[in-house]
Amino acid sequence: MMMIKCLLCSEIYQEEITKCTKCGGTGDLLQPYQEPPLRKTTRGCPRCGEPLKPDSSVCPKCENQNNQNKTSDNKNDKETAKKVLLRIIKGEEPDKIYKLNDLIYQNNRVITVGRKDISANNILTLKEDLTAFISRKQCTIELRTDNKWYIRDGQQINKKNKQWEKSKNGTFINEVEVSTDGTQIKIGDTIIVGEILLKVEEYL
Numbered sequence: 001m002m003m004i005k006c007l008l009c010s011e012i013y014q015e016e017i018t019k020c021t022k023c024g025g026t027g028d029l030l031q032p033y034q035e036p037p038l039r040k041t042t043r044g045c046p047r048c049g050e051p052l053k054p055d056s057s058v059c060p061k062c063e064n065q066n067n068q069n070k071t072s073d074n075k076n077d078k079e080t081a082k083k084v085l086l087r088i089i090k091g092e093e094p095d096k097i098y099k100l101n102d103l104i105y106q107n108n109r110v111i112t113v114g115r116k117d118i119s120a121n122n123i124l125t126l127k128e129d130l131t132a133f134i135s136r137k138q139c140t141i142e143l144r145t146d147n148k149w150y151i152r153d154g155q156q157i158n159k160k161n162k163q164w165e166k167s168k169n170g171t172f173i174n175e176v177e178v179s180t181d182g183t184q185i186k187i188g189d190t191i192i193v194g195e196i197l198l199k200v201e202e203y204l
Contacts, residue, residue: 005033081147083203084185091196092127099203100141100149109143112155113193126196133194135167142182150182151191169194 004013008025012033019026086098103111103123114122120136128134137155144150151173154166164180171178172192173185185191189200 003033003035004030006030081143082149082187084149084187085201085203086124086191086198087201089190089197089199091198092129098124100143104143111141112137113141114138114155115194126193128194128196131195133169134196135169137165138167138193139171139178141185149185151178151185152180152182153178154180167193 002016004015004017005011006013006020006023006025006029008029009020009023011020011022013020017030020030081101084100086100088094088096100111111124112120112122113124113126114120114136115128115134115138116125117136122137124141126134126138135154137157138153140152140155142150142152151171153171154164157163157165166180173183173189175190175192176183185200187200187202191198191200
């Protein structure tokens with residue numbers, strides 16, 4: 001059905017007319033009219049504002065997960081990283097704590113651990129003046145993409161070829177030796193390096 005719009009007063013009619021009943025316009029003032037198509041709304045990434053495709057769940061710019069259609073109780077959603085600390089139960093600095101979440105910054109999710117040694121440049125250092133069982137590059141604690149904490153024996157010594165160096169006396173969780181592939185850290189676990197025993201705890 002032909003629609004007509006009066007260019008003089010912008011009145012729109014659902015049928016053909018020869019004269020506008022509102023303003024009296026005739027002739028060339030009455031032109032065929034078609035309603036504009038409805039515009040599709042475009043989602044934007046909540047983190048960076050980048051336009052998203054309707055079926056996109058990952059931002060192409062910042063790779064943020066945009067799961068707007070998922071419910072909050074979806075078991076497949078990533079868990080929020082727990083705030084974890086290590087407390088020295090046995091060692092030269094008893095009751096000293098290390099808040100792991102405070103030791104990571106920006107995109108760095110790796111914490112290097114070893115005895116106090118300026119040349120090692122570790123993020124988390126352990127005092128060991130009375131014995132010599134802890135390596136300069138003892139172990140590595142990581143917050144991985146699943147937002148869970150893992151510990152690996154040794155450290156990466158060459159980023160270019162990904163060369164890894166193990167500790168000399170091993171790293172243990174609950175008296176079980178940890179490999180270089182890593183073991184998940186859970187609340188209540190005990191970590192043993194040399195003669196130091198650390199308790200894994202959660203904090204608010």
